[in-house]
Amino acid sequence: MATDFTLNGKPASFDGDPETPLLYVLRDHLGLTGTKYGCGIAQCGACTVHLDGKNRRSCVTPVSMVSGRQVTTIEGVAGKEAEAVHNAWVAIDVPQCGFCQSGQVMSAIGLLRIKKKPSDSDIDAAMAGNICRCATYVRIRQAIHDAAHALEA
């Protein structure tokens, strides 16, 4: 039986093994390769998407778990927090190699939707599951603060 869900605001369906990770469905079957495969075991955060608006690691999410729910990926994320994060990321050139950045961006947006003015420790706690092998952590934290300030203005 097919799994039906909403992907970036549009109906989507996957007619395969319901245990298939959402990440594989997004990348291999639906062609949305912005969400990255890093570790496959929820250790790195590269595969972060939003499930009903909240941060979720898609590599450990069987597609059956998203039946009837809203999935948002880096390709479709929108709204004032997304715009603020996008602008802040560009303004200080956060990425280096970039591989982890879609996950970082999704986690940052998810944080700002809950915490409008996150402290350093709020940011560190929220982003602790997103690894960056280029160690862009200082710029990530600064960009989240910048995005929060922009949203406040």
Added chain:
Amino acid sequence: MKAGALALGAAALTLGIAIAGQAREQKVEGLRPVSAFAGIADPGARSVAIFTEMGKVIQHPRCVNCHPRTDRPLQGDAQLPHDPPVSRGPADRGMAGLECGTCHGPRNVAFANGKGSVPGHPEWHAAPIAMAWEGKTLGQICQQIKDRKRNGGKSLDQIAEHNAHDSLVGWGWNPGPGRTPVPGTQAQFGELTRAWVASGAKCPAG
């Protein structure tokens, strides 16, 4: 574990367990049934002996790992700090942006790329700090379990019901690939708890 296995009592089962991609053999003990303590005439001594048996469950990594003494849960049979480095947060369900539900779902999910799994349950969360068990003796945990200020306001009967039927407690017997289950069955654990309460709910010394 099926009823037939219960008859094994304290006999050890040998399970092949794969952890971090490395297979190893590990002895997993069962739980002794309530009847095994009937020969202890003194109710207080019997009560302590029963709680000590319950300790095989209570002090198992499946239980202690989510009863941490800090804000960070533990992981695995080696009881290493949780990685990613999560924090319990204000409601024991993680921090804003990195909640338990960011990775843990309503059920265990086997990794698609190898051995192991991410554990899950609809109510996945850490025990409140007042219920921390990590680093405590069994006697200290026993006193804590009896203290309504540190047990979620439960009576002893409610503790027995909790141990017998709470489904998050029950996860310990169904922890998913890559994790050793707690010994015995939840039904046995519930029976032991009821017998402990009925015998005066005495605690081990220390």
